Amino acid sequence: MSILGIIAEYNPLHNGHIYHIEESTKLTNSNSIVAVISGNFVQRGEPSIIDKWSRTKMALLSGIDLVIELPTVYAVSTAETFAYGACKLLDSLRIIDFLSFGSEAGTITWLNKIASLLVEEPKIYKDYLKKSLSTGITYAAAREFAITNILGENYSKFLKNSNNILAIEYLKALLKLNSKIKPLTIKRIGPDYNSLNDLKYFASATSIRHNILKGNKSFLDKCLPPVSKEILINCFTKGLGPVSLEQFSSIILYLLRSGYDLKNVFDVGEGLENRIYKAAKMTNNIYDLINMVKTKRYTESRLKRILIHALLGINSELYKSFAGPNYIRVLGFNSKGLNLLKLIHTKSNLPIITRVGSYKKSIKDCRLFEKDLFATDIYTLALKGKPASGMDLTQPIIIN
Structure with a gap:
């Protein structure tokens, strides 16, 4: 049995995500998929447009079998910390065979060479980095200078796209963890990640959120699978979104x-x-x-x-207090996912949190988890259709 891991936000889940899930399943011949997703706040430093349970429903109705929450502290961090936290969580399950992620490069070889260089940090790399930083340029620019001088100018194109950058961080994390999880990448298709107005079949999540917040929902049929559109509209109708930083x-x-x-x-x-x-x-x-x-x-x-x-x-x-997530927070599962949970229980050293109210009995240091609870309480301030606090305690696990 082959088990596929995916790290995502599904904010919201769109046609590009469906393509990624289907292609990843074909390439790995996996029969089960575990997704680690951000909670109610996401990596770009924004609240999710709808809550984590609604996005969990989207995932379970689109081919995912088990959905686990990435702790908020990692979910709203830099690409490096986000990737490390998510990969550490997947690795800690002790059941994942593959990790699949999207990239503009579409090939693992080039990205892996960059990741290996950044993890090893040979003297020549440090020298180039120090030299370029002394000129006053940004760390990202200095890093690109060092990489292209060592690996070649052709590598600069892999350092300019959002998905490539995150892919490199995933690869770095797996190397640092000495993980047995095998990485693969699916070439991103459609508009650029930051595109705002290109509302084609494979529109970016950025453009979808941008247009929803502007009040334009007429394009949803084109860019989203039916289940995502239905869940989004249902949330909006009940006053559970859309939520924005503003x-x-x-x-x-x-x-x-x-x-x-x-x-x-x-x-x-x-x-x-x-x-x-x-x-x-x-x-x-x-x-x-x-x-x-x-x-x-x-x-x-x-x-x-x-x-x-x-x-x-x-x-x-x-x-500084944590070397990665110290618990497994389950947001939802189907029948396959339930079997995966049973398998994780026998293999992982981390406590599995399904009953939120009893988390103190399971987690030795609760600060990460309590920050998740607090994040939800703050998130609900933007919702018209939910109680003021305690949503994590009252919302049941999503079972498909």
Whole structure:
């Protein structure tokens, strides 16, 4: 029996995701799929457009057998930390044979060479990196300079696309973990990940969310499988979305103006907190604040993550305290997934959380899990159709 692992957000699950699931299944000849998905806040530093249980339903109705939540602390982090946390979680299950992810490259060989170089960090790489950093360029640019000087100019094209960058981080994580999971990649088709208006059959999740938040839902039939459209519309009808960063604007600005200590937030440095504090006093809009602060060094996604960290009270110390997820939070499963859970129970050293109310009996250090609970409580502030808090305690596991 071959078991496939997928790391995703399904925010929302669209036709490109269906293609990825089907192609991955064919290439690996897998008969079961485990997906690790972000919870109610995602890697780009935004709330998910609908809640994690609704996205779990999408996954289970689209070929996934077992859905596990990536802890919030990893889900809203840098690409490197996001990838490491997700790969560590999959590896900790002790049942996964393959990890499949999308990429613009569409081939594992080139990406693996880059990942190996970044993990090994030979002296020549460190020398190139140090030399380029001394010129004042960004770390990403310095890294690209070092890689292309060692591996060749042809490799620069693999460092400019979102999916390639994340793919390299997955490969790095598997190497660092010395994991037995075999990686493979499916070539991304359709518009660029950041495309906003290209609403074709394989539209990007970014463009789908952008148009939904603008009030344009007429394109959903074209870009989404029927189950995703039905779940989305059902959520919107019940006042459970769409959710956007703007809905948390006032809370975040309040925190910043009241002197929230940004210096202890992960990925804040070089006096960046002072730029953010200053901008927070000059606008009442979160997107205006981001535009005031962002530069080539401080990208929009990085700034959004920092603001989400402030919103959720995630500091650097929390990252330093854990070497990866220390529990398996089950969001949903089908009959195959139930069998997978039984198998995981016999092989994994991590506690499996199915009854949220009793988590303290299972997890030795509960801080990561309690941050998931808190994240949901904050997320529900944007919902009109749910209780103010405790949704994690009342929402049952999704069983298909």
